[in-house]
Amino acid sequence: MSIKNRFIVFGALFCSLVALPATAATFEVPRSFEIMYVDLESSSQFGDDFKVDVGEGIHQIVVRFNKLLRSGGDTESYQSEPIVLDLKFEKNTYLRLKAPYISTKKQAESNVNKPQFSIIDDMSGNEVSYHQQMLPAKSGLQNTRDYVAEIEHLMAKNPSNFNTHSTASDSPVPAPVIMDDDVALPMMKFWYNRSDEATRKEMRIWIADNMYKPSVANIQLEMSKFWFNKANKEEKKAFQVWIVQ
Structure with missing residues (x-):
């Protein structure tokens, strides 16, 4: 797809x-x-x-x-x-x-x-x-460009760790990108980086036990969960390694 x-x-x-x-x-x-x-x-x-x-x-x-x-x-x-x-x-x-x-x-x-x-x-x-x-x-007709796809690839190659809730020492490091066409891993990283510490904690617990009912409800958590469910085994493992670094 x-x-x-x-x-x-x-x-x-x-x-x-x-x-x-x-x-x-x-x-x-x-x-x-x-x-x-x-x-x-x-x-x-x-x-x-x-x-x-x-x-x-x-x-x-x-x-x-x-x-x-x-x-x-x-x-x-x-x-x-x-x-x-x-x-x-x-x-x-x-x-x-x-x-x-x-x-x-x-x-x-x-x-x-x-x-x-x-x-x-x-x-x-x-x-x-x-x-x-x-x-x-890029050259050529601009109205034929898929800007959303280009932004995704830009984030995957140059991830932003902008998060004023965290200090440089506890902010997650950029996640490894398996290949340019794999979207789930950079998108999990994108939404996790935009979460506050309470949401990140709930996401880590949910990953360990997907029957767990998080106590917070926001767009960052739902998006992180959505992309985790879309990820393959290697992407899930890479994400779990990344969030504990």
Whole structure:
């Protein structure tokens, strides 16, 4: 089954298992950017192209620079590669992507290659910490690209350990990738890294005894369980080794 089809199956199954967390925070971008995905789901399920509401915790949000400039009677489009952001949202926070105003072709072309921005806590006015990765450029028609699959492979090759609940000494190390087309292991790692310590503990107990009824209920735990059940024997063993390192 292709990666895309796996996610279609996963989407239908997950929606039947658990409801989305209650809204706790908001993320907004200026009109020179767009929000593409939130935790690998289309942003339209959370808000719109410029503002999304999410639950408290760590989320992966994919954005890109996307600017239209008029020159005479023509309109030119400038678009960067997708940028994968890992952000932590506290309860009732409002994070805003802040970028310079773009008015010239030179500025737009520069941002296509290297978008300039910072992320601000709207309440305090302070910059917040985050982790970012950018998809590599590809030639050809962009509307035929499977961005979700590309993001999965990027995470598998360059996993993010962004987790402000943990110190560098107790954060899990990157999981070994068995092969590029094996999705379950990097996805287990992805959701485990986005879990708090209580959720990680419940996941470890459940792995040891899959009849155990976890005392927490959140998207991170359900996704970790989903991908563990999808994994083969070697992937499960690799994941169990990784979480105790």
